[in-house]
Amino acid sequence: MASVKANAYGHGAVEIAREAERFGVDYLGVAFLDEALQLRQAGIQTPILVLGFVAADALSVARSHNITIALFREDVLAAASVLTPDHSGRRLKVHIKMDSGMGRLGVIGKDEVLSFIETAMKVPQVEVEGLFTHYARADEADKEYTQRQYNRFHEVAEHVRQQGWPIPIIHAANSAAGIDTPQWAGNMLRLGVSMYGLYPSDEVNRQRIALEPVMSLKTEVVMVKTVPAGWGISYGTRYVAAQEECIGTLPIGYADGYSRMLTGKAQGIIRGVKTPILGTICMDQCMIALDPAATESDGNVKNGEEVVLIGRQGDSVITVGDVADQLGTINYEVICMLAARLPRIYVRGDQTIAIQNPLAQS
Numbered sequence: 001m002a003s004v005k006a007n008a009y010g011h012g013a014v015e016i017a018r019e020a021e022r023f024g025v026d027y028l029g030v031a032f033l034d035e036a037l038q039l040r041q042a043g044i045q046t047p048i049l050v051l052g053f054v055a056a057d058a059l060s061v062a063r064s065h066n067i068t069i070a071l072f073r074e075d076v077l078a079a080a081s082v083l084t085p086d087h088s089g090r091r092l093k094v095h096i097k098m099d100s101g102m103g104r105l106g107v108i109g110k111d112e113v114l115s116f117i118e119t120a121m122k123v124p125q126v127e128v129e130g131l132f133t134h135y136a137r138a139d140e141a142d143k144e145y146t147q148r149q150y151n152r153f154h155e156v157a158e159h160v161r162q163q164g165w166p167i168p169i170i171h172a173a174n175s176a177a178g179i180d181t182p183q184w185a186g187n188m189l190r191l192g193v194s195m196y197g198l199y200p201s202d203e204v205n206r207q208r209i210a211l212e213p214v215m216s217l218k219t220e221v222v223m224v225k226t227v228p229a230g231w232g233i234s235y236g237t238r239y240v241a242a243q244e245e246c247i248g249t250l251p252i253g254y255a256d257g258y259s260r261m262l263t264g265k266a267q268g269i270i271r272g273v274k275t276p277i278l279g280t281i282c283m284d285q286c287m288i289a290l291d292p293a294a295t296e297s298d299g300n301v302k303n304g305e306e307v308v309l310i311g312r313q314g315d316s317v318i319t320v321g322d323v324a325d326q327l328g329t330i331n332y333e334v335i336c337m338l339a340a341r342l343p344r345i346y347v348r349g350d351q352t353i354a355i356q357n358p359l360a361q362s
Protein backbone atom coordinates (compact mmCIF):
# COMPACT_ATOMS: atom_id res chain seq x y z
CA MET A 1 0.00 0.00 0.00
CA ALA A 2 1.18 3.44 -0.91
CA SER A 3 0.13 5.90 1.77
CA VAL A 4 -0.99 9.07 -0.01
CA LYS A 5 -2.83 10.68 2.85
CA ALA A 6 -2.27 14.34 3.74
CA ASN A 7 -1.84 15.28 0.08
CA ALA A 8 0.68 12.45 -0.27
CA TYR A 9 2.73 13.81 2.62
CA GLY A 10 2.76 17.18 0.88
CA HIS A 11 3.86 15.78 -2.48
CA GLY A 12 0.45 16.08 -4.18
CA ALA A 13 -2.01 13.22 -3.77
CA VAL A 14 -3.26 12.85 -7.31
CA GLU A 15 0.11 12.78 -9.05
CA ILE A 16 1.66 10.45 -6.47
CA ALA A 17 -1.37 8.15 -6.65
CA ARG A 18 -1.05 8.11 -10.46
CA GLU A 19 2.61 7.19 -10.18
CA ALA A 20 1.85 4.51 -7.58
CA GLU A 21 -0.84 3.13 -9.87
CA ARG A 22 1.63 3.12 -12.75
CA PHE A 23 3.98 1.09 -10.55
CA GLY A 24 1.16 -1.35 -9.86
CA VAL A 25 0.73 -0.94 -6.11
CA ASP A 26 -2.13 -3.02 -4.72
CA TYR A 27 -3.66 -0.39 -2.49
CA LEU A 28 -3.63 3.31 -1.74
CA GLY A 29 -4.07 4.49 1.83
CA VAL A 30 -5.66 7.76 2.93
CA ALA A 31 -6.84 9.10 6.26
CA PHE A 32 -10.23 10.51 5.29
CA LEU A 33 -13.03 9.59 2.92
CA ASP A 34 -12.74 12.99 1.22
CA GLU A 35 -9.15 12.18 0.28
CA ALA A 36 -10.31 8.94 -1.29
CA LEU A 37 -13.05 10.74 -3.21
CA GLN A 38 -10.53 13.26 -4.54
CA LEU A 39 -8.53 10.38 -5.99
CA ARG A 40 -11.58 8.69 -7.51
CA GLN A 41 -12.62 12.02 -9.07
CA ALA A 42 -9.17 12.22 -10.63
CA GLY A 43 -9.70 8.82 -12.24
CA ILE A 44 -7.65 6.67 -9.87
CA GLN A 45 -8.98 3.10 -9.97
CA THR A 46 -6.64 1.29 -7.58
CA PRO A 47 -8.30 0.07 -4.38
CA ILE A 48 -8.24 2.74 -1.66
CA LEU A 49 -8.43 2.13 2.08
CA VAL A 50 -9.51 4.92 4.40
CA LEU A 51 -7.30 4.28 7.43
CA GLY A 52 -9.14 6.71 9.67
CA PHE A 53 -12.76 7.04 10.79
CA VAL A 54 -15.63 7.00 8.30
CA ALA A 55 -18.99 8.06 9.69
CA ALA A 56 -22.07 5.86 9.42
CA ASP A 57 -23.87 8.32 7.13
CA ALA A 58 -21.03 8.17 4.59
CA LEU A 59 -20.99 4.40 4.11
CA SER A 60 -23.07 4.36 0.95
CA VAL A 61 -20.79 7.00 -0.61
CA ALA A 62 -17.78 4.83 0.17
CA ARG A 63 -19.46 1.76 -1.26
CA SER A 64 -20.60 3.48 -4.44
CA HIS A 65 -17.04 4.70 -5.14
CA ASN A 66 -15.55 1.33 -4.29
CA ILE A 67 -13.65 2.76 -1.34
CA THR A 68 -12.67 0.39 1.47
CA ILE A 69 -13.08 1.58 5.04
CA ALA A 70 -11.39 0.79 8.31
CA LEU A 71 -14.02 -0.62 10.65
CA PHE A 72 -13.77 -0.70 14.42
CA ARG A 73 -17.00 0.76 15.82
CA GLU A 74 -20.10 -1.28 16.59
CA ASP A 75 -22.47 1.51 15.60
CA VAL A 76 -20.83 1.88 12.19
CA LEU A 77 -21.10 -1.87 11.65
CA ALA A 78 -24.76 -1.66 12.67
CA ALA A 79 -25.26 1.14 10.14
CA ALA A 80 -23.61 -1.00 7.46
CA SER A 81 -26.02 -3.83 8.22
CA VAL A 82 -29.01 -1.66 7.32
CA LEU A 83 -27.57 -0.24 4.11
CA THR A 84 -29.98 -0.62 1.24
CA PRO A 85 -28.63 -3.08 -1.30
CA ASP A 86 -26.46 -1.58 -4.02
CA HIS A 87 -28.11 -1.93 -7.45
CA SER A 88 -24.97 -3.57 -8.80
CA GLY A 89 -24.79 -5.93 -5.84
CA ARG A 90 -21.59 -4.32 -4.57
CA ARG A 91 -20.75 -4.81 -0.91
CA LEU A 92 -19.01 -2.37 1.40
CA LYS A 93 -15.40 -3.51 1.70
CA VAL A 94 -13.93 -3.22 5.16
CA HIS A 95 -10.63 -3.84 6.90
CA ILE A 96 -11.17 -4.46 10.59
CA LYS A 97 -8.81 -2.51 12.76
CA MET A 98 -7.37 -3.89 15.95
CA ASP A 99 -5.77 -1.69 18.57
CA SER A 100 -2.79 -3.81 19.59
CA GLY A 101 -1.16 -1.05 21.65
CA MET A 102 -1.27 2.22 19.71
CA GLY A 103 -4.23 3.44 21.73
CA ARG A 104 -5.69 5.30 18.77
CA LEU A 105 -8.27 3.52 16.60
CA GLY A 106 -9.29 -0.10 16.69
CA VAL A 107 -10.94 -2.81 18.73
CA ILE A 108 -9.01 -3.76 21.87
CA GLY A 109 -8.70 -7.35 23.09
CA LYS A 110 -8.44 -10.71 21.32
CA ASP A 111 -11.96 -11.91 22.10
CA GLU A 112 -13.48 -8.55 21.29
CA VAL A 113 -11.75 -8.38 17.89
CA LEU A 114 -12.66 -11.94 17.01
CA SER A 115 -16.29 -11.45 17.91
CA PHE A 116 -16.34 -8.16 15.97
CA ILE A 117 -14.93 -9.95 12.92
CA GLU A 118 -17.48 -12.75 13.22
CA THR A 119 -20.36 -10.30 13.47
CA ALA A 120 -19.08 -8.32 10.50
CA MET A 121 -18.68 -11.44 8.38
CA LYS A 122 -22.35 -12.25 8.91
CA VAL A 123 -23.50 -8.89 7.52
CA PRO A 124 -24.47 -9.45 3.89
CA GLN A 125 -23.81 -5.81 2.93
CA VAL A 126 -20.20 -6.09 4.13
CA GLU A 127 -17.13 -7.82 2.72
CA VAL A 128 -14.41 -8.28 5.34
CA GLU A 129 -11.34 -8.07 3.11
CA GLY A 130 -8.71 -7.15 5.66
CA LEU A 131 -7.54 -7.13 9.24
CA PHE A 132 -4.95 -4.64 10.43
CA THR A 133 -3.19 -2.90 13.26
CA HIS A 134 -0.69 -0.08 13.65
CA TYR A 135 2.60 -0.01 15.55
CA ALA A 136 3.35 2.79 17.98
CA ARG A 137 7.12 2.34 18.36
CA ALA A 138 8.30 0.51 15.24
CA ASP A 139 10.77 3.32 14.50
CA GLU A 140 12.70 2.78 17.73
CA ALA A 141 15.78 0.59 18.08
CA ASP A 142 14.23 -1.26 21.00
CA LYS A 143 11.68 -3.63 19.47
CA GLU A 144 10.22 -4.97 22.70
CA TYR A 145 6.98 -2.97 22.52
CA THR A 146 6.51 -3.72 18.83
CA GLN A 147 7.04 -7.41 19.55
CA ARG A 148 4.29 -7.24 22.16
CA GLN A 149 1.95 -5.54 19.70
CA TYR A 150 2.81 -8.08 17.03
CA ASN A 151 2.13 -10.97 19.40
CA ARG A 152 -1.34 -9.64 20.19
CA PHE A 153 -2.11 -9.11 16.51
CA HIS A 154 -0.65 -12.43 15.47
CA GLU A 155 -2.82 -14.33 17.92
CA VAL A 156 -5.90 -12.88 16.27
CA ALA A 157 -4.56 -13.41 12.75
CA GLU A 158 -3.69 -17.01 13.62
CA HIS A 159 -7.21 -17.65 14.87
CA VAL A 160 -8.61 -16.19 11.63
CA ARG A 161 -6.34 -18.51 9.64
CA GLN A 162 -7.21 -21.59 11.70
CA GLN A 163 -10.92 -20.91 11.36
CA GLY A 164 -10.45 -20.59 7.61
CA TRP A 165 -12.12 -17.21 7.60
CA PRO A 166 -11.62 -15.76 4.15
CA ILE A 167 -9.82 -12.52 5.03
CA PRO A 168 -7.04 -12.19 2.47
CA ILE A 169 -5.21 -9.03 3.58
CA ILE A 170 -3.53 -8.98 6.97
CA HIS A 171 -1.38 -5.90 7.55
CA ALA A 172 0.53 -4.22 10.33
CA ALA A 173 3.67 -2.52 9.10
CA ASN A 174 4.44 1.10 8.35
CA SER A 175 7.79 2.14 6.85
CA ALA A 176 9.75 1.54 10.03
CA ALA A 177 8.40 -1.96 10.57
CA GLY A 178 8.83 -2.68 6.86
CA ILE A 179 12.51 -1.78 7.15
CA ASP A 180 13.39 -3.27 10.54
CA THR A 181 10.89 -6.05 11.25
CA PRO A 182 9.30 -7.16 7.97
CA GLN A 183 8.58 -10.53 9.61
CA TRP A 184 5.93 -8.71 11.64
CA ALA A 185 4.24 -7.11 8.64
CA GLY A 186 1.61 -9.59 7.49
CA ASN A 187 1.10 -9.69 3.73
CA MET A 188 0.89 -5.99 2.93
CA LEU A 189 3.14 -3.08 3.87
CA ARG A 190 1.67 0.37 4.32
CA LEU A 191 4.49 2.57 3.14
CA GLY A 192 4.41 6.28 3.71
CA VAL A 193 7.47 8.31 4.52
CA SER A 194 9.97 5.84 3.07
CA MET A 195 8.19 5.90 -0.27
CA TYR A 196 8.98 9.60 -0.38
CA GLY A 197 12.63 8.80 0.20
CA LEU A 198 12.88 9.70 3.87
CA TYR A 199 13.75 7.52 6.84
CA PRO A 200 11.07 7.19 9.52
CA SER A 201 13.61 7.92 12.26
CA ASP A 202 17.31 7.97 13.06
CA GLU A 203 16.98 4.63 14.81
CA VAL A 204 15.88 2.39 11.94
CA ASN A 205 18.59 0.34 10.29
CA ARG A 206 19.66 2.45 7.31
CA GLN A 207 21.87 -0.36 6.03
CA ARG A 208 18.74 -2.20 4.96
CA ILE A 209 17.54 0.32 2.42
CA ALA A 210 19.07 3.28 0.62
CA LEU A 211 16.53 6.07 0.35
CA GLU A 212 16.71 9.28 -1.61
CA PRO A 213 14.32 12.16 -1.02
CA VAL A 214 11.76 12.63 -3.76
CA MET A 215 11.01 16.29 -3.14
CA SER A 216 12.93 19.56 -3.24
CA LEU A 217 11.55 22.95 -2.27
CA LYS A 218 12.78 25.67 -4.61
CA THR A 219 12.03 29.32 -5.06
CA GLU A 220 13.69 32.28 -6.74
CA VAL A 221 14.82 35.76 -5.86
CA VAL A 222 12.16 38.27 -6.90
CA MET A 223 13.82 41.40 -5.59
CA VAL A 224 17.50 42.03 -5.08
CA LYS A 225 18.27 45.13 -3.08
CA THR A 226 21.10 46.81 -1.25
CA VAL A 227 20.10 48.19 2.12
CA PRO A 228 22.10 50.68 4.14
CA ALA A 229 23.56 49.97 7.58
CA GLY A 230 20.82 50.11 10.23
CA TRP A 231 18.05 49.04 7.81
CA GLY A 232 15.43 46.78 9.35
CA ILE A 233 14.31 43.60 7.64
CA SER A 234 10.75 42.29 7.93
CA TYR A 235 8.12 42.54 10.68
CA GLY A 236 9.51 43.59 14.01
CA THR A 237 12.89 44.32 12.33
CA ARG A 238 14.36 41.36 14.16
CA TYR A 239 17.22 41.60 11.73
CA VAL A 240 18.95 44.94 11.22
CA ALA A 241 21.73 45.29 8.67
CA ALA A 242 25.04 45.91 10.43
CA GLN A 243 26.50 47.48 7.31
CA GLU A 244 25.41 47.99 3.73
CA GLU A 245 24.08 44.57 2.77
CA CYS A 246 22.70 42.84 -0.28
CA ILE A 247 19.39 41.10 0.41
CA GLY A 248 16.97 39.11 -1.73
CA THR A 249 13.23 38.70 -1.30
CA LEU A 250 11.74 35.24 -1.86
CA PRO A 251 8.06 34.70 -2.72
CA ILE A 252 7.39 32.01 -0.13
CA GLY A 253 6.20 32.25 3.46
CA TYR A 254 4.39 30.54 6.25
CA ALA A 255 1.14 30.32 4.28
CA ASP A 256 3.07 27.98 1.99
CA GLY A 257 4.12 25.84 4.92
CA TYR A 258 7.50 27.50 5.29
CA SER A 259 6.92 27.98 8.98
CA ARG A 260 7.32 31.30 10.76
CA MET A 261 8.97 29.28 13.50
CA LEU A 262 11.96 28.95 11.17
CA THR A 263 12.62 32.66 11.72
CA GLY A 264 16.24 33.18 12.72
CA LYS A 265 17.08 29.54 11.96
CA ALA A 266 16.49 28.74 8.32
CA GLN A 267 18.89 28.88 5.42
CA GLY A 268 18.60 28.82 1.66
CA ILE A 269 21.12 27.77 -0.97
CA ILE A 270 22.01 30.21 -3.73
CA ARG A 271 24.87 29.71 -6.17
CA GLY A 272 25.66 26.55 -4.27
CA VAL A 273 26.22 28.42 -1.01
CA LYS A 274 24.11 28.17 2.15
CA THR A 275 23.09 31.57 3.43
CA PRO A 276 20.68 32.68 6.18
CA ILE A 277 17.04 33.62 5.82
CA LEU A 278 16.93 37.04 7.53
CA GLY A 279 14.26 38.44 9.81
CA THR A 280 10.73 37.25 10.42
CA ILE A 281 9.27 34.89 7.84
CA CYS A 282 6.12 36.59 6.52
CA MET A 283 2.93 35.00 5.27
CA ASP A 284 3.95 35.12 1.61
CA GLN A 285 7.57 36.25 1.59
CA CYS A 286 10.87 35.99 3.33
CA MET A 287 14.28 37.55 2.84
CA ILE A 288 17.63 35.92 2.26
CA ALA A 289 21.15 37.24 2.79
CA LEU A 290 23.01 37.54 -0.49
CA ASP A 291 26.28 38.69 1.11
CA PRO A 292 28.95 37.66 1.12
CA ALA A 293 29.15 34.11 -0.19
CA ALA A 294 26.50 34.35 -2.82
CA THR A 295 27.94 37.44 -4.40
CA GLU A 296 31.48 36.13 -4.58
CA SER A 297 31.11 34.35 -7.87
CA ASP A 298 30.06 35.87 -11.11
CA GLY A 299 29.01 39.33 -9.95
CA ASN A 300 25.88 40.21 -7.98
CA VAL A 301 22.94 37.89 -7.66
CA LYS A 302 20.17 38.79 -10.07
CA ASN A 303 16.40 38.58 -9.89
CA GLY A 304 15.18 35.18 -10.97
CA GLU A 305 18.08 33.17 -9.56
CA GLU A 306 17.10 29.89 -7.96
CA VAL A 307 17.13 29.43 -4.20
CA VAL A 308 16.84 25.94 -2.75
CA LEU A 309 15.18 25.77 0.66
CA ILE A 310 15.07 21.98 0.84
CA GLY A 311 17.23 19.86 -1.41
CA ARG A 312 20.53 20.15 -3.21
CA GLN A 313 22.17 22.86 -5.23
CA GLY A 314 25.78 22.37 -6.27
CA ASP A 315 27.62 20.81 -3.34
CA SER A 316 25.25 22.16 -0.69
CA VAL A 317 22.31 20.29 0.75
CA ILE A 318 19.50 21.20 3.13
CA THR A 319 17.64 18.09 4.18
CA VAL A 320 14.07 17.78 5.41
CA GLY A 321 15.69 16.55 8.62
CA ASP A 322 17.69 19.80 8.93
CA VAL A 323 14.49 21.82 8.73
CA ALA A 324 12.75 19.44 11.15
CA ASP A 325 15.60 19.95 13.63
CA GLN A 326 15.29 23.73 13.32
CA LEU A 327 11.59 23.44 14.06
CA GLY A 328 11.93 20.84 16.80
CA THR A 329 9.75 18.37 14.93
CA ILE A 330 10.05 15.33 12.66
CA ASN A 331 10.60 15.15 8.91
CA TYR A 332 7.00 13.97 8.39
CA GLU A 333 5.58 17.27 9.63
CA VAL A 334 7.87 19.43 7.50
CA ILE A 335 6.70 17.87 4.25
CA CYS A 336 3.04 17.57 5.27
CA MET A 337 2.97 21.28 6.05
CA LEU A 338 3.83 22.27 2.50
CA ALA A 339 0.67 23.97 1.39
CA ALA A 340 -1.58 23.27 -1.58
CA ARG A 341 -0.74 26.78 -2.84
CA LEU A 342 2.78 25.75 -3.84
CA PRO A 343 2.97 24.74 -7.49
CA ARG A 344 4.41 21.24 -7.83
CA ILE A 345 6.56 20.13 -10.72
CA TYR A 346 6.87 16.38 -11.25
CA VAL A 347 9.94 15.02 -12.95
CA ARG A 348 10.91 11.52 -13.95
CA GLY A 349 14.60 11.30 -14.76
CA ASP A 350 15.21 14.66 -16.41
CA GLN A 351 11.76 14.87 -17.93
CA THR A 352 8.99 17.06 -16.54
CA ILE A 353 5.89 14.89 -16.56
CA ALA A 354 3.33 17.13 -14.85
CA ILE A 355 2.92 20.54 -13.33
CA GLN A 356 0.24 21.06 -10.70
CA ASN A 357 -0.85 24.50 -9.69
CA PRO A 358 -4.20 24.20 -7.95
CA LEU A 359 -4.76 27.97 -8.04
CA ALA A 360 -4.23 28.23 -11.79
CA GLN A 361 -5.92 25.15 -13.20
CA SER A 362 -6.90 25.83 -16.77
Ligand SMILES: Cc1ncc(COP(=O)(O)O)c(C=O)c1O
Pocket residue numbers: 003051134173174175176190191192193194200
Ligand atom coordinates in the same frame (compact mmCIF):
# COMPACT_ATOMS: atom_id res chain seq x y z
C1 LIG B 1 -2.39 3.50 9.90
C2 LIG B 1 -1.16 3.95 9.19
N1 LIG B 1 -0.50 3.08 8.42
C3 LIG B 1 0.64 3.43 7.77
C4 LIG B 1 1.15 4.69 7.84
C5 LIG B 1 2.42 5.03 7.11
O1 LIG B 1 3.43 5.32 8.01
P1 LIG B 1 4.89 5.71 7.54
O2 LIG B 1 4.77 7.04 6.87
O3 LIG B 1 5.66 5.79 8.81
O4 LIG B 1 5.35 4.64 6.59
C6 LIG B 1 0.51 5.62 8.66
C7 LIG B 1 1.04 6.98 8.78
O5 LIG B 1 1.07 7.60 9.78
C8 LIG B 1 -0.69 5.25 9.34
O6 LIG B 1 -1.33 6.12 10.12
